[in-house]
Amino acid sequence: MQLDFSTVLPYWLVLLKGLGLTLAFTSSCAVIGSLAGFVLSLLRMSPSRWMKAATTLYVEFFRGTPLLIQLFWVFFCFPVVFRLPIPPYLSVVISLTLYMAAITSETFRGALKSISAEQHDACIALSLSPQAKILYVIFPQALLRAIPPFLSNIVSLFKESALISSVGVADLMFVGQNISNSTARPVEFLTTVAMIYFLVAFPLTRLVGVVETRFLRRFAY
Template sequence: MNYTFDFSSIAIGPLLDGLFVTIQLTLAANVIGIVAGFVLALLLMSPFAIVRVPFMLFVEFFRCTPAIIQVVWFFYCVPMLLDVFLDPLMMGILALGLNLTAFNAEAYRASIQGVPREQRDAGIALGLNPLQRIRYIILPTAFRESIPVLLTNGIGIFQQSALVAIVAIQDLMYEGKTLATATYRPIETFTVVALIYFAVSFPVSQVVGLIERRRALAAA
């Protein structure tokens, strides 16, 4: 191979600007996913089919279709069908946030089902109404038990945020593509981009592993 690597031509500034946009997308999507995911989990557990079924279809749609299709659909179909025009960054946040909501809802639902019956009965005995039981008993327990999955899903949405580059949001991937085209150095550029994604994702994955190991030790 006669290719000569030259990383000196890779400008870090634009990539860091793109990383800032990517982090904005990720944090906002996670806020939506964490909050709306819990509400959705409660709706999925409704005893009434008329409430439960539409939200089950919502979850299955986001779980069973490619994320890239969801991003494109939001950017091109929502404005045409609903006559709603939002800032591209906001559209990206909504697309990623709703995707994350569907996956987090399943994590919450499993955790809610794992809340000990004794805790629920204690809430009833104390005279707490249903909303108070959700707030003071179910939510704290379910959130605590779901943390490893929520963090893992958060890493996943950070990586999937690269898909918004196809609709010209200037995230890390978009800036990487632009830089690779301008410098004719795709190998070096996308190597640096990959390392940036890794540098952000790896510490979070280690936190997830640490939490799971501590839980395993506590349960032993």
């Protein structure tokens, strides 16, 4: 077999559409999951033992089980358990969001613990309400300190999103695999797909180091 990467060129628009769908799932689930993860991190630090235990169980379960199993469970079991038809796109959003919330909650929990006690004392001295304290004092500092691991979480979510092809969603991996099967050129197309994932993920991984060294050390601590 002779390699011929020119066979990829006629399909580049289709591959870009698959990449667009992958990025859409990644970005939307990252935003929703991160907001849910911040709420989870607050609940895990709650004085209520039941609330802390429930949220800890959720986080450890989704961090300790493969994302593929979570995706299959939502796709195949949700319609049976809740007796509601769930389209593949919605099952992908649910599973990726639940996973992102779990891994991001640990990021925010570490950032929240790094905030000094003087910040909380200052909020009490200023008679700030709990909502104002979280919104204007705690959340901005926690978000700033959580940026490097948060970006790493997004990169991980982007790479893990290749699993959604297993439920028939036409993302980049699904499109590349189908084209490679129909053209009998798996090496060319799967290599191209891998390079596209790399070209998107690598700049983000480098950005983590740049943000941490040039920005966070100056403003976060």
